[in-house]
Amino acid sequence: MKTFAYRTAVTPADGLEPGAVFLAGGTNLVDLMKLGVATPDVLVDVNKLPLDEIADLPGGGLRIGAGARNSDVAADPRVRRDFPVLSEALLAGASGQLRNVATTGGNLLQRTRCRYFMDASKPCNKHTPGSGCPARDGDHRDLAILGASASCVATHPSDMAVALAALGATVRVDGPAGRRVIPVTGLHRLPGDTPERDTVLEHGELITAVEVPPLPFAHRSTYRKARDRASYAFAVGSVAAALDVHDGVVRDVRLAWGAVAHRPWRAFAAEERLRGRPATRAEFTAAADVELAAAEPLRDNAYKINLLRRMTTAVLERLAEGARR
Amino acid sequence: MTTTTKAVGAPLARIEGPEKVSGRARYAAEYPVDGVAHGWIVPSPVPRGRLTAVVADPTGDTMAVLWHGNAPSLAAVDDPELAVLQSDRISYRGQPIALVVADTLEAARRAAQVLHLEIEAEEHETVLRADHPGVYEPETVNPGYPAATVHGDVETALATADVTVDVTYSTPALHNNPMEPHATIARWDGDDLTLYDSNQHPSGVAATVGEIFGVDRVHVITEHVGGGFGSKGTARPNAVLAALAARVTGRPVKVVLPRQAMFSMVGHRTPTLQRVRLAAGRDGTLSGIDHQAYSQTSRLYEFAEQTAVVTRHMYAAPHRRTGHHLLRLDMPTPRWMRAPGEAPGMLALECAIDELAEKLGMDPIELRIRNEPSAEPESGVAFTSRHYVECLRRGAERFGWSGRDPRPARRREGDWWIGTGVAGATYPTMAQPSTARVRALPDGTFEVAIGATDLGTGARTILVQIAADALDVAPERVRIRIGDSTLPRASVAGGSSGSASWGWAVTGACRSLRDTGRDEVTFDSTELVQRQETEGRHAYGAHFAEVRVDAVTGEVRVSRLFGMYAAGRILNARTARGQFLGGMIMGMGMALHEEGVLDPAMGEWVNHDLAGYHVPVHADVESIEAAWLDETDDRINPMGSKGIGEIGIVGSPAAIVNAVWHATGIRIRDLPVRLDKILDGLPAS
Structure with a gap:
């Protein structure tokens, strides 16, 4: 694993120095670091930020803190009653141990499990732009049928994100340039010819919460x-x-x-x-x-x-x- | 010849259980060794070519970067995979081509990731095809059977039969993935080499590594092993590389394989293509059986899986033919994986039998019983015991087979299509020479010592039970020492032969001590084992599966899995059950989940971790049970026991595949059975 520095985030708007990434549950990032696919210079730990609350929104919606653990969100009585699709999606993902650690923000930002992306010894336009996409002719049984490109046929692996997309949820983002709100359906990009970018987030922007709007029939x-x-x-x-x-x-x-x-x-x-x-x-x-x-x-x-x-x-x-x- | 037993057969709990669940049990990589350095293996990034240079980052935090350009020479042994860093030739992707040694694991791994390799890559071939011009017939298949057999005239039998089946089944590469990966810590003291190594045969590893380094004193310590499934049957490259790096650096060196390396460096079950042809009369009597198996091996070594050998003795038929065909590819060398030969071979045979039953409109159990042989059909030798028919009949009762509607796609419960399937099981009963020592200690206890290994199966516990009965004392008075190459030499924990081989030697030593009144006896079973008559020695069983197939998605789940076995005397009801169930679950994995996914362009199985290579998880195992007949067989060994470590994976995949057909009417002939192969053929709801 490449040597890295470690510090704790003080406020959500701190931002990131070049070469730095945020660390939340670490269930995906740490794997990628061991594999040499992610090689950050600095890890900025956001686990100490007070972002784990699940709060009511006026009219019946919910604000889920980005640090709320998948297990806690899945078990929340309001989620189970008003948005069962979200609870079911969370419980369909990973394992109990992983859900206890994985966070809401991290779940959204987890990376594809395309086998070529997960292997630094192979070409992949997502981990090494311009190196090619062997999945198109190779192993792609699990990969995309919609919105893919010649450069990349990866899929986003999250279950939770699918439920949030259906529910019309939004993502609250903080960063040095200020706060903004992005619909979950607009958070992840289609690969086009720049598949190395998974999302529209700028470097240093941190997801602070997911808001699920009221949807009575949900x-x-x-x-x-x-x-x-x-x-x-x-x-x-x-x-x-x-x-x-x-x-x-x-x-x-x-x-x-x-x-x-x-x-x-x-x-x-x-x-x-x-x-x-x-x-x-x-x-x-x-x-x-x-x-x-x-x-x-x-x-x-x-x-x-x-x-x-x-x-x-x-x-x-x-x-x-x-x-x- | 057996004595009154007390301990043998009892469901004794594993004697090392408390150590294991409390974390005190030490596995190879866990021994504290002062000053240990870490080695990280650099795998070849191409399947074929020449490594011409290795350039390490001069600022890197490493102690050594070893490759063929600077590694000391090693003596050649039978297994060319152990000639590590000796040649510029690259024979498969994932082959060890360099070793980085550093003070920390992280530093070694990082340096390995950024190492600059100069490689002249060459065109490669990695796909097994039956029509490839390079396919050839080997002289023998493992462990020494003729590659081909012919009895009578199978073509005429097929041409004149009332009913025939001609089907080709394929199985993918399967990968041994014991929970504990291969691991070694090597330490030199002068010319004395100590290896803490995870393997199935400490004395074998000691001998091989000694030969490679030209030294006599190699001490292999293998106290606990977290599974092997055949992949640890002999020394693997990790042991040689650790010893090599320790020699060069003067430090103890630890080498632990990452999960990815488990898919290339330690062997795998070869993919197979199998054509089975059956000829039968209207009453189901087989007149002809032909089983032709294609498998692959590497450029380095001819490993010929004995896929069709099981067909030589399973069912009666006057006209029969079996054959094996090999193709050398730029891929890793296949090796043993739980029931090599029997597991893939019985998949094809037992699915073909099910297809014949369908064509005949006959119950698949009755069809099997109709073709029960009275002696081994090809060799003509008698069976020491064979209770296959009883396994089918008693198993059918326990499972609730009678009244089954033989027609497929008839049973629907909610969202699920339900089906049941059956398949036979068999595994050879083997024993190998071993030596055991027993000492009467002053405190009234007895120390039994034998260089055996316990892969987690309960072998240690069973040897205590065997010794207790042979000494005629309570098991509490027996202390067992295993897992060390300096103990009396034992055979490999493989071929389901451990208990029989080691138990034979332990029985001999303990009885002799009891009868002679001496304080110490060492007993070598070689003569007794070699004096055995030529007889058909096999365990048998029958597997029953109930599956449900999601009518919307085609997802397959196994609702019930049941195995009924006739495997001689069961030495420990608790650990035996674990062995049977473990085999059956692995059979479920073979039927439904496991597949090394080959990317021919990369020349590699690309799903090389446990997120990509699926094995069954707890949620996949619903109702599963094993039972056994009280089989007595005095002709096999003093315990009357047959090996049980592998039979659970033999036939259980076929039972599941046959049940999927019964549920849906769809025959899946290329494993694993998965929803994408089922979806388009699902019956209308």
Whole structure:
């Protein structure tokens, strides 16, 4: 591991010196440092900052401190009652031990698990810009079908972020240049020809909180994750959804997919298609297909199109059934 | 010939259990050694080529950077993988081509990451294909069987049969991943070498490393081992590199493999392509069996997995053929992984039998019973004991097989398709010469010493039980010493032969001490083991699986897994259960999860960590149980025991694959069975 300096952050607006990175739970960063994929000069520990509160927002929303641990957020009674999709997504991720340490901000900023990115001895445009992307012709079964580029087909690995994208959550950011608010759906970039940049954050900007706005129908929301073993596996495809049905008609819907793109994929086109239409299986599938029309699968990941179509249909059907009861 | 037993068979808890759960048990890398330096292995970044120069950062914080340009010469031994840093030739990606030694692990690792390597890369080939022009038939397959056998005329049998099956199954590269990676601390005192090393055979490692360095006194200490699965059966490059670096630096050196290196440097189970053809009459009687297996080996060494050997003695049929075909690739050398040969071979055979049962409209258990041989079908020799049919029948009762609707895709519960499957299991019963020593101590206890190893299986505990009965004393009066190459020489903890081999020697020593009244007896079993008659020695079993397949996603989960075994006398009911269940869970991994994902351009299995290479987790194991028949077999060894460490992974994958077919109607013939292979064929809901 490359030698590094260590200091503690004093305020969220401290910023970072060149070559420095923030350290929160460390469950991803420390692995990458051991592998030589991340080689920071300085670690700035934000664990001492008072950022772990989960607070009510007016109207029924929640402000989740960036330092709140995944386990604590998943277990919070308000999250479980008002935003079950978020609790379910968190509990579908990682392991109990990891969730006890991993933070809300860190979960959003975790990096792809693309095998080529995780190996400094191999080319990868994300860890070594310009070195190429072997995943396109190599192993990409788990990788992106939407929004990818010739430079990068990585997926964002978070489950939590998919739920937050569906819920329309925003990220509060602090830094030397001041504070700003970014929608979760706009936090992560698509790779384009600069896949080395995962997010729109500037160097030194720190996520201080995630705000989940009031969404009354989100008490009927859910997260479904398909994976290759029963636990402790990244998604091969996932669906976060909330559904508001009135007299058999979709009044509103929130839909996001995981493990399909460089960011948690909010299915805006599918949502648009569904609003005002009958809450039927055929409509749900048709809506998924509208979104999936943009998919550009590679040799070994075209199955994700069928998987997402089936999962989306099933998840929305289940939510619609719940609404009828 | 067996005496009245008291301790043997009892479910004694592992005697080292309290040490292990309290963290006091020391594994190889955990011994405190003054002044120890850390070695980090530099793996080749290309699959084929020549290493022409290594340039270290002169400002780097290292004690030594060893490579073929500066490493001392080593004597060659049988295993060319141990000729580390001796040649410029690169034979696979991940091969050790340099070793960095530093005061700290972190410094060594970093220096290794930024080391400048000058390499002339060459074109490489890494994909196993049956139609590759380089495919050849080896003379023998492990551990010395003929590569091919022919009895009768299988082609005519196939051409004239009522019903035939002709299927090709493939299994991917599988990787031994014991919880404790390979690790060595090496220390020289003059020409005396001490190795704290994680392995399955301390005296074997001592002999090999001694030969490599041209020294007589190598002391290998292997008190506790966190699993091996075959990958620690002989010295691995870590032991040689640690000793080499310690020689050069004059410091003790520790080398621990990172998880990534476990996928290249310590062996793996070869990928296989297997064509199985079956010919049968309408009543299910087999007239012909043909099993042809293709596997790979490295440029360095011919390792020929005995994939189809199991087919030579499993079922009766007058016309039969087996064959093995190898392809050398620019890939690491395969080695033993739990039930080498039997595990992949029985996957193909037992799935093919299931496909035949489907074609015949016959119950797969009845089909197997119909083809039960009275003696080994190819050799004609008698079985010392064979209770396969009883395993199938009694297992079926316990599992609740009767009344099963044989048609696939009929049982739906909520979101899940449900199916059940069965497959047979077998494993050879082996024993190897070993020597044990027993001493009567003044305090009334007995010290039993043998250079065996306990991989976590309970071997240590079982030897105490065996010794107690042979001495006719309570187990509390027996002290056991194992895991040290200076103790009487024992055979490898492999081939499910440890308990039989070591127990034989321990029994001999203890009985002799009891009968002669002497204070100390050393007993060598070589003559007894070699005097055994030619007989068919095998353990048998039957595996039953119930799976559910998600009707939306195609995700497969194993609701129930059951194994019924006939494996001679069970020496310790508690540790035996752990062995059986562990094998079955590993079988689940083989069926559903495990796959070394090859990137042909990189020439490497790219999912080389435990996030990318999935093994079953706790949540995957739902209802799992093992049971066994009270089998008596006095012809195999004094305990009447058969090896049980590997049989659990033999056939259990096929039972699961067959159950997936029963649940969905989909035959997956390329392992592992995963949702992407199932999704498009799922029945309409």
